[in-house]
Amino acid sequence: MWPRDRRSYRVALVADRYLNPPKGGLDAIPILLEAEWGAMQLPADDYPSAVARPLLEQVAEQVEEFHRRGYDAVVIGKREGLDEALAAAGVPRLDRIEPANARSLRAFLSRRKPPEAKSSRRRSTSGKR
16 A cells, blocks of 8 residues: 655745755755645855856756646745846746744745646546556
């Protein structure tokens, strides 16, 4: 028997400072896991533009694919150059949050309606995926 498929068809683009927080900073990973969201790490703010730009383009391409397939995507934090990369890939502006604390991040994620991909997903009749 296969374990339950926990994919939520939701992905958060997360600023590095929320995945590798400084001492006392907000760590988004436990909150995202609890809410069953995937995460894509954005390049750290101290990456030079020449390094960050192609990484942001790759993120944007993946998000465009998710968007076409009905996934929900949000931004946690900010990263210079992200909006331009997403726009160039044809991704509409994503909802975003600069969470002050874990509670505000949980509230933001919990208010999201089920994504189109999850609500329209077909169940397999063979029991396999």
